[in-house]
Amino acid sequence: MEKKINIGLLGIGRIGKLHARNLLCSVPNAKLYAVADPYMNDETREWVKAMGIENCYEDPEKIFKDDVIDAVFICSSTNTHAEFIKRAAKAGKHIFCEKPIDTDLGKIKEALEAVKEAGVKLQVGFVRRFDHNHKAVRDTVASGKLGNPNIVKVTSRDPDHQPMEYIKVSGGIFLDMTIHDFDMVRYLAGSEVTEVVAYGAALSGAGYDQYDDVDTAIIMMKFANGALGVIDNSRAAHYGYDQRTEVHCDKGCVQVSNDLNNQAMISTAEGVEIAKPTWFFLERYNDAFIAEAEAFAEAVLNDTDTPVTGTDGLAPVKIALAAAKSLKEGRIVKLDEID
Amino acid sequence: MEKKINIGLLGIGRIGKLHARNLLCSVPNAKLYAVADPYMNDETREWVKAMGIENCYEDPEKIFKDDVIDAVFICSSTNTHAEFIKRAAKAGKHIFCEKPIDTDLGKIKEALEAVKEAGVKLQVGFVRRFDHNHKAVRDTVASGKLGNPNIVKVTSRDPDHQPMEYIKVSGGIFLDMTIHDFDMVRYLAGSEVTEVVAYGAALSGAGYDQYDDVDTAIIMMKFANGALGVIDNSRAAHYGYDQRTEVHCDKGCVQVSNDLNNQAMISTAEGVEIAKPTWFFLERYNDAFIAEAEAFAEAVLNDTDTPVTGTDGLAPVKIALAAAKSLKEGRIVKLDEID
Amino acid sequence: MEKKINIGLLGIGRIGKLHARNLLCSVPNAKLYAVADPYMNDETREWVKAMGIENCYEDPEKIFKDDVIDAVFICSSTNTHAEFIKRAAKAGKHIFCEKPIDTDLGKIKEALEAVKEAGVKLQVGFVRRFDHNHKAVRDTVASGKLGNPNIVKVTSRDPDHQPMEYIKVSGGIFLDMTIHDFDMVRYLAGSEVTEVVAYGAALSGAGYDQYDDVDTAIIMMKFANGALGVIDNSRAAHYGYDQRTEVHCDKGCVQVSNDLNNQAMISTAEGVEIAKPTWFFLERYNDAFIAEAEAFAEAVLNDTDTPVTGTDGLAPVKIALAAAKSLKEGRIVKLDEID
């Protein structure tokens, strides 16, 4: 039988349940041993039981203290990530942490320092790196067969608005939404972003301007390897989750279009209809969530580097802060200016 | 919590394991309560245990006799299907049976008679009906918005040859492989096949002619509703699993291309490359296997008709026998001639 | 400057005007020297003049007798083709003749005999061979890089019904419409058809059955090289001109989809819309008409074989007659039975 790592999962909300289900059913090299959540309620407790998870706690310490547990999945709210990382590191547990580690650079660095001292592994949940499409783009670029990257492009549009109560506390589009794309461009380019310039606008009429936020943005960037990049974002594409990437290199281009709901084409005198893109991240990135958990377990079992490191957790936050500064000040911002 | 039916699974080979894993992980309205296999060995027993299945037997009777079990999944070899259906029906269990029920029309009819007498539900495992692509074609046709079907087309090519030992006992291409497509054309046309004419050839050099079989076939057919149909088959497409369907109706056409491994396009001076179709049925139809199990459980829970009935299990076998007769005798064969 | 052949064009109806315009504007190695049409009227005469064509006759003999003319384009009605071929051959003119040469095998053979005796070149107007899409399929097959052809498929659907007065005298779907597809399968397979079996139906309600004709057909065939083939036809696709071909070979498959009006994709919450196929043969095959004329002129100038010979003119008529016989008699018909 396959070797498995024992996992304690912290925070059993929407994303926690998603990881729990995957760990139980689809990740062969991991066993979900326990879950803990200070806000555990009866409904959740029943869900945990019905899923066949053996141990269900309110107190996270029960997980940190249990020697049978090899690693933790931190799926609680963002403001608890840095603290949980430090505690898990101290307890000698390997760590999978949902993105972002924090929105404060100082707290991120403290957490990364604790990980380094403890010598445990850390993987940050930038799940899109494990998507079959984006990975195909990155693998093609990384293979070198197209030469060096020249232009890196990411289109990333959510299907529809989040509730305005969420937007109010989201930290702004760059830290909340574009952060995935900032990770993606680093992943695709294989190089660090050195400067950015951002345009943004509240065009939807949904009220983003009330919170000094935007629903539409384009961000241009330079990479250390000389390549140029651009991301375009919309909070509400309406036709589905629009997630396309493209890298133009010395010798050619690799690009991916969206996964569609199906491959049907209906042709009549009135026109030709094809299927819409998959609706949102659950539909589009479900297999990627499984793959990232499997990769984490594999890194632990084989004692190799995780595929998304602490550095990968820190860098996109810096870029997001730079983009926000650029938008606010109406100028190009060098990453050196941040922190 | 959701209501679940208790399932006993018979035959824990490749397809049995596939269903077992889906029932355990992905089918919310079913619980895999027990598995039974007369050829149970230690390795399989360990697999069953590791998957967390509570009851593991050699004797199928333990399943038929257990009152807690609502339904059986018959995943054993084809020659056992009819007998297991009769025993399950007698025991009052609802039945999901892998395709085909049998290759002998008399045995199929006996089994269906037993099901009818017992008043239990039967669903036959024509899984492709639950594929997102073919279902989109069928739903479009069935909606009537394109008018009546005129031409029904199915392309169905396996990625590579099965071992010749398998081919030797397979019953021939029409009963072994095209049977899925005979089900598909009935499903798409919404009408019964009334006559067929088949062309076939052994072109691959792999030796099908030794067993009086073919690796390449085209079969033309008429439907009771006046539509015409055609299926083309190859045992070895090499580029992957080629599974396309198309229906041309009074007012237009609906067609589906293949699912691809990813949506990447790589463009260079040498040419433009896209991804291959998914490799075989496990990759292409995994979600469909989940959907068919879920639909079966739902039919049992709601006491409604199953989506693939005993009639649907019988008809494709008759068409396959007619096609084989057509190929052998070099003439058009009416379905009336069979049985 | 390029060398040009002098052309006399016979029959200045719709297809004659199409060739005339191409010869004048787009075929660099040909000069349209004269046109002749016994039914020449004032309007046509003015059109000829406005196009800058120097010589305009009623009497075809003026073309046959003029030594400056190297070749004729026969664009008159089908029943005049064979006779004009014989007269042109006698006059020592090379011949481009619109398809079909005739619908009577005896007349075709006489015409081909005259061509052979005179030692002039003959090209028959199977224009689809010069289409960029079908040619890509054929060139891939002919290159041998995919091995031998196993399955040849042609989908050929007209956008909408012809007037019933036309259908009445058309000779039936196989001689009028499918004849292009019978040429296409020979071209793609690189082999002769040895037997056919045809299904047909009048499903549109437009009245084809009044004339013992059908609007929907599927025809299956065998080739001398062992490959199998299938054509499906509809008189009224409604969504445009559906012209797709596909050849599956030992090592893989080459297929072409339709040219579309444009590459636009419009995505909204309601769905995703793409452009329809080009409407009919003028839109789809205009470049092919130019290419076939250029290829004819080149064969004349270089004294090489024409790309579509007299044999290519005869064979599809035989297949069409066999298909009609098959449909009428409800059986497989061998080509040997024809003629």
Add this chain to the structure above:
Amino acid sequence: MEKKINIGLLGIGRIGKLHARNLLCSVPNAKLYAVADPYMNDETREWVKAMGIENCYEDPEKIFKDDVIDAVFICSSTNTHAEFIKRAAKAGKHIFCEKPIDTDLGKIKEALEAVKEAGVKLQVGFVRRFDHNHKAVRDTVASGKLGNPNIVKVTSRDPDHQPMEYIKVSGGIFLDMTIHDFDMVRYLAGSEVTEVVAYGAALSGAGYDQYDDVDTAIIMMKFANGALGVIDNSRAAHYGYDQRTEVHCDKGCVQVSNDLNNQAMISTAEGVEIAKPTWFFLERYNDAFIAEAEAFAEAVLNDTDTPVTGTDGLAPVKIALAAAKSLKEGRIVKLDEID
């Protein structure tokens, strides 16, 4: 017969010949009456004769002075455009002028002033507006059915490097190449650009940096209507002419992919190959060149506005100058700063 305008064409180089051939063969409402070129040589004179053009001059004045001529096509080198426009306007001729009018804003304005005073029509040769793909994007946006534009994207990559001698005197990428895209974004957005910020790099190793030029660029812009835009450019895509546009609006997105050489797909065990995009502007925009000439003639005949006005000729030059300034100074540049 159709009414035609008489055209005198100035400058019979590559682009002049292209327009001449189209006017002769494919533009029904225009007659190419004369061509003039001070650098006329024997070869060109022969070409003109062979094409059947009646009048061939060295002196452009012969065209300006001939009362039978309604309009001129200015196809000479850019530095002569403004002067020829002024002379043609004075002579009362309508004017089609290849892009750009000039690279000097002062000279452009003088030319436009002369046009205005003379009351003649002027159309500038931004041919891509007449491409079936880009036009489909623009027409969808302009119809208003998707709401207001939010994001306008243009990808524009040439297939391969121009000779370095050409680059040296080209005026830089923004004035030479991106100028088409600056026109395109105005056309698609239906609004004026108000500010730009440009990134550029010489990444190909072909030596653009010697001339203070770049081969790779991304330019971000704002429009008066609130929309944001981005253009990405490469001088050498290698896989063909990459010309894609996309507009995301309030209710959805319209986008176009490239025209391909054909619709073939070749699938084998090694992979799946499709055709490359058409090679360059002659292949991609040939029909657009015809359509723009036809539209010009129509505007003259019907006394309506031309579809690409003097304002449309001026604006992209201003944007190009702003982009160049942005790249040089490393900052966002408002269009107000130019001129």
